[in-house]
Amino acid sequence: MVQRISDTMGQMEITSSVFAPLMIGASVGIFRLLDPDVLSEGITLLGGGASPMTSSAFMVLSGVYLILLSASSSLTISRLRSGEMSGGWENVPRNMMRAILSFSAGALISIAVIG
Secondary structure (H helix, E strand, O other), rough: HHHHHHHHHHHHHHHHHHOOOOOOOOHHHHHHHOOOOOOOOOOOOHHOOOOOOOOHHHHHHHHHHHHHHHHHHHHHHHHHHHHOOOOOOHHHHHHHHHHHHHHHHHHHHHHHHHH
């Protein structure tokens, strides 16, 4: 049972630091497909401006979300694995670097494929 839980934690860690950032990066390319003229009323930067959000602003917003997601998931998984209520900061830099590289690869590949 302990081995199964450990394997599940490892899979959760890989999903949160590799696959999820890859998909978030791919959404940057998909966002470029949206026609800003058609969606200018619906998608505005932080909901308060009159101009539509650009793909570079979406990439920055996604990147900030990714950093917060990576740090919180690394801490949560580490704390679940150890059974302690604090600590786990030693895993954050490694998982964050994986997440940033996966995000960058997903964004670059999707921009290259989509345009």
